[in-house]
Structures are given as C-alpha cells and as structure tokens.
Amino acid sequence: MHYKLFETARLGPLHLKNRTVRSATNEHLSTLDGQITPAWVQVQRELAEREVGLIITGHMTVDRSQRADEGQVVLDRRIDHSLLRQAAEEVHRAGGRIVAQISHSGLKGMERVNGCRPKGPDDFTEEELDQLVEQFIDGARICQAAGLDGVQVHHAHGYLLSNFLNPQENHRTDSYGGCLENRFRLPARILAGVRAACGPEFALLVKVDSNGCGDLRALLRLCQGAGVDGIEISGLDFATRAGEKKPFFLHEIMEAREDVEVPLIPVGGVFSRKTAEQVLEAGFPFVSFSRSLICQPDFISRMKENPEAESRCFACNGCYKIYRQRPVRCVQHTQPLKQLEIVFGPYHQKD
Numbered sequence: 001m002h003y004k005l006f007e008t009a010r011l012g013p014l015h016l017k018n019r020t021v022r023s024a025t026n027e028h029l030s031t032l033d034g035q036i037t038p039a040w041v042q043v044q045r046e047l048a049e050r051e052v053g054l055i056i057t058g059h060m061t062v063d064r065s066q067r068a069d070e071g072q073v074v075l076d077r078r079i080d081h082s083l084l085r086q087a088a089e090e091v092h093r094a095g096g097r098i099v100a101q102i103s104h105s106g107l108k109g110m111e112r113v114n115g116c117r118p119k120g121p122d123d124f125t126e127e128e129l130d131q132l133v134e135q136f137i138d139g140a141r142i143c144q145a146a147g148l149d150g151v152q153v154h155h156a157h158g159y160l161l162s163n164f165l166n167p168q169e170n171h172r173t174d175s176y177g178g179c180l181e182n183r184f185r186l187p188a189r190i191l192a193g194v195r196a197a198c199g200p201e202f203a204l205l206v207k208v209d210s211n212g213c214g215d216l217r218a219l220l221r222l223c224q225g226a227g228v229d230g231i232e233i234s235g236l237d238f239a240t241r242a243g244e245k246k247p248f249f250l251h252e253i254m255e256a257r258e259d260v261e262v263p264l265i266p267v268g269g270v271f272s273r274k275t276a277e278q279v280l281e282a283g284f285p286f287v288s289f290s291r292s293l294i295c296q297p298d299f300i301s302r303m304k305e306n307p308e309a310e311s312r313c314f315a316c317n318g319c320y321k322i323y324r325q326r327p328v329r330c331v332q333h334t335q336p337l338k339q340l341e342i343v344f345g346p347y348h349q350k351d
C-alpha cells in the first residue's frame with residue numbers, strides 16, 4: 001500500500017480530504033472556569049481552512065473537579081453548546097472534520113486549580129468508576145449533538161486512563177487492576193458505552209502510549225477488539241524529546257502492529273513533508289502534527305504547496321509553558337492572544 005499525504009482517505013466513518021491529523025493540543029483558551037470561547041472556535045476553524053484533514057481538539061475533561069490546568073475546556077452539560085456547534089459547522093464548511101479529545105486528568109490533575117488532590121486509579125470506588133463511565137459517554141453524546149464527527153478517548157501521557165493501563169500507577173486488586181485485560185476494563189467499558197450511545201457513524205478513536213502498559217502489541221489488539229476506528233500512538237516520554245526532529249515511536253509501533261488492521265496514527269517528531277511521507281511509506285495511513293501547527297497553523301497548506309516544506313518550529317518545547325509567561329502560544333510568536341491573558345493573568349515568569 002502506498003499512501004499519499006494529499007489524497008482523500010477514510011478513517012472509520014469519516015471521509016477526510018487528506019491524511020493529515022492535528023494531534024490533540026490543549027489550546028489553553030477556555031475561560032477560567034473551563035468554558036469554551038470564540039478564540040477556541042477560531043483555532044479549530046483556522047486549522048480546517050489551512051487544510052488539516054482531521055482536527056483532534058485539545059483534551060477536554062469530563063470531570064469539572066479534575067482539570068489539568070486553568071485553560072482546559074470542561075466537557076459537561078454546562079458547555080456552551082452553540083459555540084461547540086459553531087466550531088463543528090465552521091470546520092465542516094472548510095472541508096475538515098473535527099473530533100473532541102475526551103479525558104480525565106487522573107494523576108495529572110492540578111491541585112492549585114482544582115483545590116483538591118489529583119485522583120489516580122487507586123482512589124476510585126467501583127461506584128465512582130460507574131459514574132465516570134457515564135461522564136465519558138455523556139461527553140461523547142454532547143459532542144455528537146453539537147455536530148462533531150467523533151471523539152478520541154485519551155489513554156496516553158499519564159492522564160487517568162493511561163494511569164489505569166500502567167501497572168506502576170494502578171495498584172488495584174479488584175477486576176480493574178492486575179493483568180492488562182483487567183487494567184483495560186475501564187477503557188473497554190468507556191469505549192463500548194460511547195459506541196452504544198453514539199453509533200457506528202460517530203468516529204471512535206483512542207490515543208495510547210507506546211511505552212505505558214508494558215505490552216504495546218497486546219494493547220493494540222485490545223483497542224482493536226473494542227471496535228475503535230483508529231489508534232493514535234504517542235509515548236509517556238513525548239515531552240522529554242526537545243529538539244528531536246524525527247518520528248518518535250515508529251520503531252516500537254512497527255514491532256507491535258502485526259495482526260492489527262485498525263488504522264494506526266503515529267504522532268511526534270514530524271516537522272517536514274518529507275518526514276510525513278516517510279511515515280506513510282512505512283505503512284501508516286495517517287500522520288499527526290502538534291507543535292508544528294502551534295508554530296505555523298498553516299503548516300499543512302504549506303506542505304501541500306511545497307514538497308520541500310519544513311516547519312519553522314524549533315521543537316524547543318517552549319510551547320508547554322510560554323502561555324504562562326507571555327500571552328502567546330509559541331516562543332516565536334509576537335501577536336498577543338487576549339484570551340491567554342484573561343485566563344493566565346498578568347504575565348510574569350511562572351513554572
């Protein structure tokens with residue numbers, strides 16, 4: 001199979017205009033209490049207008065009491081439905097597709113923002129897990145009602161579902177802990193519940209770590225067995241790779257993908273059209289981008305116009321904290337974003 005970056009493609013129920021994916025990227029553009037904003041909508045629209053095939057929104061928490069930071073959108077019944085709908089409509093008008101990443105912050109919940117300690121796998125009663133499953137399903141229903149094309153359930157990067165999969169962070173002795181099948185029980189219930197509630201025409205994706213559960217091959221098969229439409233693959237150490245401009249986890253994924261038919265989407269370290277094409281040549285049908293699109297939201301259209309296109313991103317990881325220091329999203333940007341100033345307050349050096 002020889003995939004081309006700028007050809008139409010199918011991912012589960014979705015028809016995409018090309019094989020590029022904007023990997024979930026926290027926009028940090030909510031209000032202080034987690035409401036989406038016109039600035040958040042604008043980010044999604046601009047990406048679609050600039051040729052991103054599939055946009056995955058920044059992680060939205062399904063639990064208001066466990067946010068990852070004060071700029072993170074909360075996805076519950078209080079969300080501004082008209083803005084969410086506007087985002088879907090504007091992305092569709094530009095020929096794109098949009099999927100919401102839904103998450104629980106788990107051990108990465110921010111105590112300063114939430115006023116309570118982060119909650120990990122060991123802290124949930126079985127009743128609370130039942131409730132959590134419903135919160136994820138409800139989040140997916142809200143997205144579907146607003147016209148979004150699907151959800152990506154976040155199982156990566158040390159957030160709650162990643163904590164459940166990780167034997168070092170899940171010490172439960174009941175049916176949610178122990179072997180990988182048990183550690184996958186909560187994800188399996190969420191995935192089955194979302195599918196049952198939203199149906200086969202609503203895309204169901206997951207993002208997993210290549211190195212978080214001890215057996216990537218088995219994890220991919222479990223996700224496939226859960227009926228997902230696509231698996232994006234990152235890794236727990238993605239944020240430690242400043243300056244690395246080559247695909248992050250390709251080797252590990254290639255070793256693990258045998259017998260996996262569901263589309264796999266590597267993410268990390270792709271900063272040029274040539275590298276994106278190498279990922280496709282390695283047999284992956286889609287390729288994801290995050291920091292290059294923070295730096296240059298038009299990077300996909302630049303690649304479309306120019307086969308030699310390279311991102312201006314330094315891969316410096318400054319985007320992980322610059323918004324707390326100056327009202328910009330990339331160290332190279334000079335145009336201030338008012339919404340960042342509103343949420344993160346007067347600018348001075350913070351960690």
Ligand SMILES: Cc1cc2nc3c(=O)[nH]c(=O)nc-3n(C[C@H](O)[C@H](O)[C@H](O)COP(=O)(O)O)c2cc1C
Pocket residue numbers: 023024025026027057058059101154156157207234238267268269270288289290291292319320
């Ligand atoms: C500012 C910022 C915010 C991010 N937010 C999310 C997020 O909300 N959910 C997620 O799964 N990954 C998030 N990521 C990780 C990216 O999706 C991606 O996995 C990682 O940046 C590697 O891809 P890249 O080399 O193309 O940047 C974020 C990355 C950055 C730089």
